Amino acid sequence: MANKKIEVEVAEAFGREFVKGNLPEINPIRCLGCSNCVALCKKLGPNVLEIVDGIAKVVRPENCIGDGACMNACPTKAIFLMSRHDPKNPPESV
Numbered sequence: 001m002a003n004k005k006i007e008v009e010v011a012e013a014f015g016r017e018f019v020k021g022n023l024p025e026i027n028p029i030r031c032l033g034c035s036n037c038v039a040l041c042k043k044l045g046p047n048v049l050e051i052v053d054g055i056a057k058v059v060r061p062e063n064c065i066g067d068g069a070c071m072n073a074c075p076t077k078a079i080f081l082m083s084r085h086d087p088k089n090p091p092e093s094v
């Protein structure tokens, strides 16, 4: 097994360090558009998500600290993964 080193950007929040660059993947079939994830992310500070056409979307990927709070806020598990993606081309579904 080869060792792989990557350089990461770290965000400090809530007294902890988070690796930046991971974004939530939102399953549009499961998303109810309830805004739980949007409201929590906004309340916590990053404000990454918005409801667009009735579905949660990553609209400010540069703000995401990858804490995964949105995953726990979702009643349908529509946000199932936090994955590394190009911030200019954020994921819309899994």
Ligand code: SF4
Pocket (backbone or CB within 6 Å): 026, 030, 031, 032, 033, 034, 035, 036, 037, 038, 055, 056, 073, 074, 075, 076, 077, 078, 079
């Ligand atoms: S919490 Fe889940 S169901 Fe509600 S808007 Fe966000 S992704 Fe959709």
